[in-house]
Amino acid sequence: MTMQKYRILIVDDEKNIIKGVSATLRDNNYDVESALSAEEAIEKFSNGSFHLVITDLKLPGKSGVELLEFTKAKDPDIPVIMITAFGTIENAVEAMKKGAFNYLAKPINPDELVTLTSEAIEKYELRKENTTLRTELKEKYSFGNIIGKSSSMKKIYDVMQMVANTQSSVLITGESGTGKELVARAIHYDSDRAKRSFVTIDCASIPSEIMESELFGHEKGSFTGAHERKTGLLELAEEGTVFLDEIGELDQNLQKKLLRFLQEREILRVGGTKRIKLNVRIIAATNKDLEAEVKENRFREDLYYRLNVISLSIPPLRDRKDDIPLLANHFLDKLNQLEGKQIQGFDDEVIQIFTKYDWPGNVRELENIVERAYVLCPGVNISIKYLSSKLRDLMKDRSEEFDELNLVETEKQLIVRALNKTSWNQSKSAEILGISRKQLRTKMKNHGLLPA
Numbered sequence: 001m002t003m004q005k006y007r008i009l010i011v012d013d014e015k016n017i018i019k020g021v022s023a024t025l026r027d028n029n030y031d032v033e034s035a036l037s038a039e040e041a042i043e044k045f046s047n048g049s050f051h052l053v054i055t056d057l058k059l060p061g062k063s064g065v066e067l068l069e070f071t072k073a074k075d076p077d078i079p080v081i082m083i084t085a086f087g088t089i090e091n092a093v094e095a096m097k098k099g100a101f102n103y104l105a106k107p108i109n110p111d112e113l114v115t116l117t118s119e120a121i122e123k124y125e126l127r128k129e130n131t132t133l134r135t136e137l138k139e140k141y142s143f144g145n146i147i148g149k150s151s152s153m154k155k156i157y158d159v160m161q162m163v164a165n166t167q168s169s170v171l172i173t174g175e176s177g178t179g180k181e182l183v184a185r186a187i188h189y190d191s192d193r194a195k196r197s198f199v200t201i202d203c204a205s206i207p208s209e210i211m212e213s214e215l216f217g218h219e220k221g222s223f224t225g226a227h228e229r230k231t232g233l234l235e236l237a238e239e240g241t242v243f244l245d246e247i248g249e250l251d252q253n254l255q256k257k258l259l260r261f262l263q264e265r266e267i268l269r270v271g272g273t274k275r276i277k278l279n280v281r282i283i284a285a286t287n288k289d290l291e292a293e294v295k296e297n298r299f300r301e302d303l304y305y306r307l308n309v310i311s312l313s314i315p316p317l318r319d320r321k322d323d324i325p326l327l328a329n330h331f332l333d334k335l336n337q338l339e340g341k342q343i344q345g346f347d348d349e350v351i352q353i354f355t356k357y358d359w360p361g362n363v364r365e366l367e368n369i370v371e372r373a374y375v376l377c378p379g380v381n382i383s384i385k386y387l388s389s390k391l392r393d394l395m396k397d398r399s400e401e402f403d404e405l406n407l408v409e410t411e412k413q414l415i416v417r418a419l420n421k422t423s424w425n426q427s428k429s430a431e432i433l434g435i436s437r438k439q440l441r442t443k444m445k446n447h448g449l450l451p452a
């Protein structure tokens, strides 16, 4: 491992001090540069930055405090240590109020110098890490709302960037909750189609009988009940993007029609005779193994190849664990903005558990678990006790230390939250909670949420 050498700038008009301090720091393996005035120091900054500045308070031109202000403006993370003569300690304290890291009194004690220096550098590293994490979050890795810095996600961004402005069809595969829809949207919003529509069609939820007319539209009177002409979703997406979700569920008849559309880029409304030329981009997604579906003759091979011109396979979260802390913090930030609580972060154990866990529900599951913990947590940090027992058990050896969670209260809070989210619609709330409406009503009664 190569050790990074830290660069320190020492500023003093007394050459002896510079000599002494430089020698001590060099002995401790730091890279040292010196300047005899604040002006010279500022100039040195134009040849690169420093990890630490040590400056005398009293300098011939601009003062040490002015240099401090310059440094803070340039990069607030760089620590500054002030050197002060006996009798001017008050000035040093003043400087600390302005953001100086600490001060050293003359005559300088080498041990104190070394200790303070290593403390300052350590703090610098910590701050840098935080700042990087924050800007990484802010940049959101340049793709819409997609968070992730793992190498596998970076490769996906590269492909997305390359294909955004082409007309090629894209097939996105990945387990449930890996972010397929998010990726589809990001491709659309990063392309020159962004000003046009992004139309989603969920092939799993539209009954096959009406799917054709949904996709291609129909003419008035084309079948019983067709009282009006209807524009299909493909036509609505003209010059935009159509997202065909759960494409693996499309029935054979429609697979054939979709293939024809992809070959000819024309549609025929149901009951119509006129072919309509369209310019739409198709992005399809599935959590099925389409190649296997093709082998089993459930999915047309020719359609598979038409869709799979560009393929993006999003890895499950357990295969990119680097992204977990980043994602968890991202969801926390979002909740803080939305809900108004200010929770600062996660206890180390929580992140440890998150990294240990396998995430069968992928990013969606992580989002839900962070949200649940957020709702329950009254403090400044999310601690292990706000995780479900299933997760807490991953740290079994330590779980006895933690308070018993008040399960009854937890349940009540989750129910009230689901109810509030749905304007007290019991069926919808039951769905969110993953229980039957009857079970919900029983629980509501027990918690005094229903008139007895």
Ligand SMILES: Nc1ncnc2c1ncn2[C@@H]1O[C@H](COP(=O)(O)OP(=O)(O)OP(=O)(O)O)[C@@H](O)[C@H]1O
Binding pocket: 145, 146, 147, 148, 174, 175, 176, 177, 178, 179, 180, 181, 182, 183, 287, 327, 363, 364, 367
């Ligand atoms: N990389 C990511 N960064 C931020 N949020 C993400 C990321 N991946 C997924 N999410 C969030 O997780 C949730 C699930 O994502 P999405 O709906 O895109 O998954 P999906 O792969 O389409 O799942 P399904 O197969 O179940 O439809 C969404 O709320 C989404 O915003």
Ligand SMILES: [Mg+2]
Binding pocket: 180, 181, 245
């Ligand atoms: Mg989806």
